[in-house]
Amino acid sequence: MFAALADPSRRGIVERLSRGPASVSELARPLAMSLPAVLQHLQVLETSGLVRSAKTGRVRTCRLDPVALGSAEQWIADRRAGLAASLDRLGTYLAEHPEEEERT
Amino acid sequence: MFAALADPSRRGIVERLSRGPASVSELARPLAMSLPAVLQHLQVLETSGLVRSAKTGRVRTCRLDPVALGSAEQWIADRRAGLAASLDRLGTYLAEHPEEEERT
Numbered sequence: 001m002f003a004a005l006a007d008p009s010r011r012g013i014v015e016r017l018s019r020g021p022a023s024v025s026e027l028a029r030p031l032a033m034s035l036p037a038v039l040q041h042l043q044v045l046e047t048s049g050l051v052r053s054a055k056t057g058r059v060r061t062c063r064l065d066p067v068a069l070g071s072a073e074q075w076i077a078d079r080r081a082g083l084a085a086s087l088d089r090l091g092t093y094l095a096e097h098p099e100e101e102e103r104t
Numbered sequence: 105m106f107a108a109l110a111d112p113s114r115r116g117i118v119e120r121l122s123r124g125p126a127s128v129s130e131l132a133r134p135l136a137m138s139l140p141a142v143l144q145h146l147q148v149l150e151t152s153g154l155v156r157s158a159k160t161g162r163v164r165t166c167r168l169d170p171v172a173l174g175s176a177e178q179w180i181a182d183r184r185a186g187l188a189a190s191l192d193r194l195g196t197y198l199a200e201h202p203e204e205e206e207r208t
Binding site for chain 2: 002017018019064069072086
C-alpha cells in the first residue's frame with residue numbers, strides 16, 4: 001500500500017476518489033498522461049487493495065476502500081504511539097535520574 | 105515518505121525505532137543484509153525525513169521523527185475523512201431519493 005501511495009499521480013487519484021467514486025475517464029481527465037498509463041496506475045492501486053472498481057456497461061467506476069486506507073493509517077499510528085511511549089519512558093527516566101540529563 | 109515506507113526492511117527499521125533510538129549496528133543486527141545495504145536503507149529513511157541521526161564519537165544513533173511520521177498519517181487520515189464525508193453525502197441523497205436506491 002505504501003508503494004502504491006509513493007507515486008504522486010497515484011496520490012492524485014486517491015485524493016480525487018476520496019471525494020467520491022469516479023469513472024476511469026473522469027480520473028484520467030486532469031492527469032497529463034495517456035489512458036494506458038492511467039490504467040496502469042489504477043492497476044497498482046487495485047492490487048494494493050486501496051482502490052476497487054466495477055464495470056457497468058462500458059463504464060468502469062472506481063472507489064476507495066476505506067478499510068485498506070484505514071489499515072495503512074493504523075500502521076503509522078501504531079509506530080507513532082510506540083514512539084510516544086518510548087519518549088515517555090525516557091522522560092520518566094530523566095526525571096528520576098536528573099544527573100543523566102546534565103550529561104546529555 | 106510513502107516510498108521510504110514501501111520497503112519491508114525499512115518498515116522493520118521504523119518499527120524498531122518506534123520503540124526508541126538505536127545505533128546503526130543495533131539496527132543492522134536483526135537484518136539479514138550487509139552493513140552497506142542497511143546504511144543505504146537508512147539514507148532513504150533520512151532523506152524522507154522519517155529518521156534523523158547524530159554521531160557521538162564512533163556511534164551513529166538513529167531516531168524517528170514524530171512530526172514526519174505524523175504528516176504521513178495525516179495525509180491518509182485526510183483522505184479517509186474526505187471519503188467518509190462523501191459516503192455521508194451519498195447516504196443523505198439516497199435517504200431523500202429512495203427510488204434511486206432501488207435502481208442501484
